[in-house]
Amino acid sequence: MKVTMTINHRQRELDVAPGEHLLDTLRNHHILSVKRGCDSSSCGVCTVLVDMKPVLSCSVLTARVAGKEILTVEGIHDFVETLAGYMGHEGADQCGFCNPALALTVYALKHEIPHPTLDDIRHYLLGNLCRCTGYQAQHIAILKCLEECA
Amino acid sequence: MRINELIQPTSIEEAYALLQEHEDAKIAGGTLWMRLGQHDVERLIVLDGLGLDTITETNDDISIGAMVTLRQLETNPIIQTHLNGMLSRAAGSIMGVQVRNLATIGGSVIGNYSFSDIIPVLAVMDTTLVFHHQGEVPLDLFLSKRLSEPDILVAIRIRKQEGRGTVHKISRTELDFALLNVAVTHTDRWRIAIGSRPAGAAMATNAMAHLDQADRIDDQTIATAVELAMEEIKLSSNAKASQAYRRDLLSAHLRRALNEVK
Ligand SMILES: Cc1cc2nc3c(=O)[nH]c(=O)nc-3n(C[C@H](O)[C@H](O)[C@H](O)COP(=O)(O)OP(=O)(O)OC[C@H]3O[C@@H](n4cnc5c(N)ncnc54)[C@H](O)[C@@H]3O)c2cc1C
Ligand code: FES
Ligand code: FES
16 A cells, blocks of 8 residues: 655655554665564664654554654754764763664653653653663763753 | 554444454554454554544543543643542553553553553543443443443543542563552542452452441551452462462552552
8 A cells, every 4th residue: 555654854655565564664665773673562672753752663554654754863863963972971872772762762752851850761761671781871861961952 | 463454444433334344354552462462454444533532521521532542641631630640650650652652542441451550540430431332331341241242442431530549550660561550549439449460450349348338547447448358359370470479469559559548
């Protein structure tokens, strides 16, 4: 079936299967920043923003996001660069597999809760699993980034 | 799970007609749980764009559309204030924000999962399910009988009540299923539901009657209510927790919950 949506600010018309998930659609179209981890709604590395809301692309049917705006890290380049600086400074950057999903979720958080506390950050990012950092450094980097860039 | 056909009807009437016409058709909520199942879906009927994703209130009721997400429940001011925001807190305790932006209250109710954090809370509120064909079905009737024929859940209606409510979800980590759920409301009467036993939610009716009949709610009344609940609520073991541990949790958390809302 043909569906139209905006992906990273560009209108796209795509031919998708009825049961196709957004993760597969995006990766099939060479948007490889969106990762596949558990593929069962648990790890958060496949996060993308649909109309600014973080969702699991492994679990969203592509046909259901027709007409919506999809953002992956390629669409929020400036913010990602800024956040990456803070992450590096705090030593919060290791293998990087979780980073695209994390950056997108932080971007959504920034719009939903402009001045988050550390607790707000922890709660909002609970679904973003990271196998390397132990979270503490990530959360401090995010707090500093959002405070200083507000 | 494979989906062979996706149908987007333009009205609930059309969706219902399709459901009647095709034995192999299924209604989609957020499809999060459905996706984890092994079964292929021949026809998936989605209810997007049919106006089932809003929360409204009148003087007497709160009406939650079946497609309202857990995240909407968590952040909606009406839900955040009714009975101390217990439904909002329960929804906000489920997985990460990416799951809560997809999972619907309709899928949570129809699924009637034994680990549900939502059902025990709805069970201690005055909750009615509004189906397209069967009309209004009280939640307790739905939980005891299940659906006799395929139908579409349109809304969840909660009668507004003055009073207090609380919910204790006990889990090993914030992303894990509950080891036990204890939900209590104190309005013009008491209601206690225990979920994740690990079986589905059960009402502690003897404990509720004891509290309803008591002249005053003091430590002794509460201790007796907890004892009655421990006798009537069947707990068992699974990989997450033993029956003995669940008994300890029930005793401690029910006492605390009753004290919070007395
Ligand atoms: C990884 C994971 C962890 C979870 N952890 C928890 C947890 O800790 N606590 C908790 O409470 N929940 C948990 N859930 C469950 C979640 O909260 C939802 O209850 C679940 O995903 C079902 O909602 P859904 O919108 O995805 O429904 P779907 O999967 O789309 O549907 C579920 C069932 O309901 C039917 N259905 C849906 N909507 C309607 C309707 N309007 N009318 C008629 N039938 C309908 C479908 O046909 C299907 O049979 C978890 C889910 C996942 C995927
Ligand atoms: S791949 Fe793990 S949640 Fe989607
Ligand atoms: S940095 Fe390796 S998974 Fe997060």
